Amino acid sequence: MKQIALALAMYAEDNNGEYPPELRLIYDLNYLTDREVYFCKMDPSRNAQTPETGWCGASCLYHCPGKTDKTEKRLLLEEKTGNHLDQYRNRIYSDGSLEGSAQRRFFHRSTAEP
16 A cells, blocks of 8 residues: 555646546556555455456555645545454555554655745
């Protein structure tokens, strides 16, 4: 999920602060093309038959928060129910914070305006 969140942040940076309307756009536009990254290793459907090329889905839910807002913490990604034996679900927020197995920050956004 960390790499997905970073790719989403790069997309937003390149698009006037707007996150993509669909997660698959970061794949289609080559921000993150390693299809393995989109699946949690604990996802029971990870080994399901997938097409050899193209978009194959993800083990996380994308909550398109619209425009980036450095003053508001918005849910960006969360794991689908069923990963980690339903003991917890990792969640990444638009400010880079993580809730789930280990709380930490994946990426830091400067609060200083250019």
